Amino acid sequence: ANPVGAETELLVSAAASLTESFKELTKAYEMKTPGVKVRCNFGGSGTLMQQIVQGAPADVFVSADKETMDRAEKGGLIVAGSRINFVGNSLVLITPVKMVQVAGLADLKSGQVHRIAMGNPNSVPAGRYAKAALEKQGLWQALAPKCVMGISVKQALEYVMRGEVEAGFVFGSDAAAAKERVRIAAEIPTVTPIVYPVAVVAGSRLQAEALAFVRFLQSKEAQAILAKYGFKAELSSLPAQTKLMPGGYKRP
Amino acid sequence: MRLEVDIRKTLHSGARRFELEAAFSSQDDLTVIFGASGSGKSLTVQAIAGLVTPEQGRIAVDGEALFDARQGVNLPARARRVGYLFQDYALFPHLTVRENIGYPLKKGWRFNLLPEARQEVTEIMASFEITHLAGSYPAELSGGQKQRVALARAMIKKPSILLLDEPFSALDSMLRHRMRMELLEIRQRFAVPLVVITHDPADVEVFGDTLVIFADGRVEEVSSRAKSAAPEVEGWREKVCWRAQWKKEHLAAHRFVPAAGI
Amino acid sequence: MRLEVDIRKTLHSGARRFELEAAFSSQDDLTVIFGASGSGKSLTVQAIAGLVTPEQGRIAVDGEALFDARQGVNLPARARRVGYLFQDYALFPHLTVRENIGYPLKKGWRFNLLPEARQEVTEIMASFEITHLAGSYPAELSGGQKQRVALARAMIKKPSILLLDEPFSALDSMLRHRMRMELLEIRQRFAVPLVVITHDPADVEVFGDTLVIFADGRVEEVSSRAKSAAPEVEGWREKVCWRAQWKKEHLAAHRFVPAAGI
Amino acid sequence: MPDLTPLWLTLQIASFATAIAFVFGVAFAWLTARFSFWGRDFLDAILTLPLVMPPTVLGYYLIVVWGRNGWLGSRLNAHFGISLMFTWQGAVLAGTVVAFPLLFKSARAAFEGVSTEYEQAARILGDTELRVFFRITLPLAARGLLAGTMLAFARAMGDFGATLMVAGNIEGKTQTASMAVFDAVQAGDYTLANTLVAIMSLVCVAILVTINKLASRGRAGR
Amino acid sequence: MPDLTPLWLTLQIASFATAIAFVFGVAFAWLTARFSFWGRDFLDAILTLPLVMPPTVLGYYLIVVWGRNGWLGSRLNAHFGISLMFTWQGAVLAGTVVAFPLLFKSARAAFEGVSTEYEQAARILGDTELRVFFRITLPLAARGLLAGTMLAFARAMGDFGATLMVAGNIEGKTQTASMAVFDAVQAGDYTLANTLVAIMSLVCVAILVTINKLASRGRAGR
Ligand SMILES: Nc1ncnc2c1ncn2[C@@H]1O[C@H](COP(=O)(O)OP(=O)(O)OP(=O)(O)O)[C@@H](O)[C@H]1O
Numbered sequence A: 001a002n003p004v005g006a007e008t009e010l011l012v013s014a015a016a017s018l019t020e021s022f023k024e025l026t027k028a029y030e031m032k033t034p035g036v037k038v039r040c041n042f043g044g045s046g047t048l049m050q051q052i053v054q055g056a057p058a059d060v061f062v063s064a065d066k067e068t069m070d071r072a073e074k075g076g077l078i079v080a081g082s083r084i085n086f087v088g089n090s091l092v093l094i095t096p097v098k099m100v101q102v103a104g105l106a107d108l109k110s111g112q113v114h115r116i117a118m119g120n121p122n123s124v125p126a127g128r129y130a131k132a133a134l135e136k137q138g139l140w141q142a143l144a145p146k147c148v149m150g151i152s153v154k155q156a157l158e159y160v161m162r163g164e165v166e167a168g169f170v171f172g173s174d175a176a177a178a179k180e181r182v183r184i185a186a187e188i189p190t191v192t193p194i195v196y197p198v199a200v201v202a203g204s205r206l207q208a209e210a211l212a213f214v215r216f217l218q219s220k221e222a223q224a225i226l227a228k229y230g231f232k233a234e235l236s237s238l239p240a241q242t243k244l245m246p247g248g249y250k251r252p
Numbered sequence B, C: 001m002r003l004e005v006d007i008r009k010t011l012h013s014g015a016r017r018f019e020l021e022a023a024f025s026s027q028d029d030l031t032v033i034f035g036a037s038g039s040g041k042s043l044t045v046q047a048i049a050g051l052v053t054p055e056q057g058r059i060a061v062d063g064e065a066l067f068d069a070r071q072g073v074n075l076p077a078r079a080r081r082v083g084y085l086f087q088d089y090a091l092f093p094h095l096t097v098r099e100n101i102g103y104p105l106k107k108g109w110r111f112n113l114l115p116e117a118r119q120e121v122t123e124i125m126a127s128f129e130i131t132h133l134a135g136s137y138p139a140e141l142s143g144g145q146k147q148r149v150a151l152a153r154a155m156i157k158k159p160s161i162l163l164l165d166e167p168f169s170a171l172d173s174m175l176r177h178r179m180r181m182e183l184l185e186i187r188q189r190f191a192v193p194l195v196v197i198t199h200d201p202a203d204v205e206v207f208g209d210t211l212v213i214f215a216d217g218r219v220e221e222v223s224s225r226a227k228s229a230a231p232e233v234e235g236w237r238e239k240v241c242w243r244a245q246w247k248k249e250h251l252a253a254h255r256f257v258p259a260a261g262i
Numbered sequence D, E: 001m002p003d004l005t006p007l008w009l010t011l012q013i014a015s016f017a018t019a020i021a022f023v024f025g026v027a028f029a030w031l032t033a034r035f036s037f038w039g040r041d042f043l044d045a046i047l048t049l050p051l052v053m054p055p056t057v058l059g060y061y062l063i064v065v066w067g068r069n070g071w072l073g074s075r076l077n078a079h080f081g082i083s084l085m086f087t088w089q090g091a092v093l094a095g096t097v098v099a100f101p102l103l104f105k106s107a108r109a110a111f112e113g114v115s116t117e118y119e120q121a122a123r124i125l126g127d128t129e130l131r132v133f134f135r136i137t138l139p140l141a142a143r144g145l146l147a148g149t150m151l152a153f154a155r156a157m158g159d160f161g162a163t164l165m166v167a168g169n170i171e172g173k174t175q176t177a178s179m180a181v182f183d184a185v186q187a188g189d190y191t192l193a194n195t196l197v198a199i200m201s202l203v204c205v206a207i208l209v210t211i212n213k214l215a216s217r218g219r220a221g222r
């Protein structure tokens, strides 16, 4: 559809936790599809969603949790039928390397654990999963006063790495990125599976190209890259038919 | 020139209140205002210049009102075309002496003075003996130097009336004498009427065609050289003793004769 | 009192250079400094007060060095115990008249003046006729009122030497006279030596036991009342004509006789 | 050597933002300093408010107003077909709002410190109000204005939350130095973060020192 | 009606932070304004730097220095057994750092605007340098100091990134109003966010207006 030589620029709004993996993914995609340049806009899922509500010219929206994408779908911000879960993650309990006493959730009640870092359940997906998991185990009431709520999951990781807290909840992918400086104490079963949904933005003019990128995320190549960064395979398939109605975004 | 002043203004400062009620008129081109410290001389002249707005009354030059409370006339200071020498000089601290003096001559938004304006600045600096100070800033001047710069700045635009608040107070007697002559010459050349506030009897001598005497916010009396034929009022000297004493020493022998007062 | 001054200082302002080379000494308790505008009078007195640091030389009062470049003595201003009247008053704008005058009497960090200090302030305000201004701020005063407040503030602490830079320039002649008398009385009561810069011949008359004449940054000459027996030097009058002229008018008939100069 | 595009972009954005904030800040400062009107203190406080808001929250309100579907943004889009979202103009807008209070407050204090006597003198010498402002008030307030401008510039350079919200964090397009640093810290790449911070600090110090030097040369003799 | 504990906490933290920043800001401002030394402009720029850093990054460096295992924090912990992390004292520290440049710059401009003649006069009247400073310089610089203090207070109140990093976000203990607003916005609870912002703005405006009123009463007659 594009004149030869002219580059199509695809803008992907992706959750901050995908930053490193998506930098590699987009490079791979650009190699595969000449004429398409992919730019990424990283931020918290909530921020990205608000930007799209206010008409930010994104073509693809990648959220770190189901709830945000649900809200986007309800608000008619994404193309119905373009949404898939393309990857998953695990929730892990981590401690500073030397803190070997903590081996599972039960140990968190011990007096040796003064502070537990996690993302803020109100706004950070990792925090939400952690809170749900703790509630299910009946530990939330007891542990809540010890919890330090980070603005992002990375902040929780930071606290653990610097030894400011005795334990923290982060995604498996985060822990993998810092494996020399933190110790994974346990993988915590979550109440709902941790999935990353992706969808084409309703307002986009480049919906066909956007959909192609979504398809690419399903590919073996993309999945391999994601696995390298510590994500868990969790793939749902795209409906056979996706009706595209390109919106009226003008490129800035 | 005919200068008419008839104004009232009340100033408050804490519990203190100062009431200015100045009324006088002068037909002469040389008017001296004279009076005790704090009697309202500076305030009156500021009202003529448009820096202070009286509550009531009228100020007119040659019949044209600069201020008239009843008719709602109140010309802004820049439209009054007066020259005013501030008692504390008010030199612009961020400008050099040359820039200060040339300030009123700057037209539009251009950066430099026109050549003829430059010439004028150079001339007035020469006649006020401040040529060597051209590049200095006000903070680098002595008291008398500041006063001369301020005088030059007030006069350079040939205002339609020149108001001077103690113009020579910081000068030595020799310079004082020379500046007086300079001022008189400029006055004659450009026919600018002068109003001079002073404490110096010699100024009265030179500039006092009309002498206005202030006391306590009021004009106590107006004497005019022209009225010298009028009979002297007795008992007046004792009444305002300080003025009397001063008069005895410096004026009695001269042409001044007090008028009936106001 | 014996005041010795022998200082050098060069000031730069753009391309202009001013060289101060003042050397004089005075044995009397009354010293008048006199000279053309911009000749370095204020600078010299500021050096005595410790506001300006000379490059070379020595300043001593009664043989005790306040400043001595060679011996590395340079007492800070507060340790010199001098009173100084600034030519432009330097009243603290955030304090009322009463607070300004009481300022030097405030001990420690207390908020209010001690009762006896209060009394002193009240007294000096009365004798300077500024009692009614007690609650006003400097911005609400007339020129002469400011000068009197500054004078009161400089004198209230009974300094060991009182330096006055044109103390009466903004006052009318009556008030000038009264302040002169006031000053003389205070001087006698507390035996404070005075150094007065002035342009007013009458001040020279009253305060000039020793007369120091400045010209162009140098002391041209020092005359002393005590030396009145010395013969008059001829030709000198023509040499410094402005001074000559002034002298002719005001001094010749009196006791002053120029000394041989420095 | 890390990619310096973000830094370059930051400098441009911060310069524009400071310039705009300067114009508005000075105008409001002059109004509040020279005229006494009902609700003046209130206006003053309101204009300081952007400083109290967490930048992200400020950014949220900015897009509510200026976003394509926003209150003003929708009109902008309808009439001129332009949108500020995800553009460097949007970043300039965010930077301006964030820097404004600093300039406004500093300028107001500076103007209030200028003795009205000088302005009076200029009026008598024939100046209109506009000329008085540009030839007397502004130069005499220079010191305070300069301090305010430096604060504003630094703040605009360092802004992160508000800019991110409006302009996005798009590498090579709207990613400013602050965001790059933030990203590096988030990614745990501390070497990169430290390098970026060092470069950013150096550049900023160099700029501030230069401004200071230039300004004090202009003030010589005072 | 939302929970107002965070607001109350914010006011306390911002007050402390402003007070500390005032002391240090004024001290450094006085040094740089009154003494000319080698590297003065450089020091000035360095002290402005905290403003250029994105708060979160600043917070990161604060942890590196003051954290339990940080450079200074570890000593603090070893010698006194105290840690600033996750305490309101830590929040005060972050607020102080963030507010400092505003006070410093404003105060410096204010001090430079005070004519040295008044200080000279005070010295002659017998004042030591300390008395000159407190009785003359400080009151005459009041206007600029006030503006700086208000800026600093607003900034400390609004700080989010740095405070959050050092103090954590512990409900009822270190959760400040900014964090609560941020949470609400992020969670998409706009009603709560708007309410919180409105309350915060109101309180802040009230405080700023009050400071202004008090200060201008103290300045009466000038
Ligand atoms: N802003 C003000 N508020 C209150 N009173 C004021 C204010 N300005 C001046 N005054 C008072 O008004 C009176 C007249 O002041 P003005 O300056 O006109 O005196 P003046 O005659 O010029 O005296 P001088 O010869 O000492 O300069 C003084 O008593 C002064 O204290």
Ligand SMILES: Nc1ncnc2c1ncn2[C@@H]1O[C@H](COP(=O)(O)OP(=O)(O)OP(=O)(O)O)[C@@H](O)[C@H]1O
Pocket (backbone or CB within 6 Å): B139, B140, B141, B142, B143, B144, B145, B170, C011, C012, C013, C018, C035, C036, C037, C038, C039, C040, C041, C042, C043, C044, C087
């Ligand atoms: N900061 C400065 N830089 C350069 N020159 C200066 C500075 N301050 C004063 N001067 C110059 O020094 C000379 C002496 O100044 P001073 O104030 O002592 O004069 P003065 O004798 O008191 O004169 P006046 O009677 O006019 O007050 C003047 O020519 C003045 O221009």
Ligand SMILES: [Mg+2]
Pocket (backbone or CB within 6 Å): B041, B042, B043, B087, B165, C142, C143, C144
């Ligand atoms: Mg007067």
Ligand SMILES: [Mg+2]
Pocket (backbone or CB within 6 Å): B142, B143, B144, C041, C042, C043, C087, C165
């Ligand atoms: Mg002098």
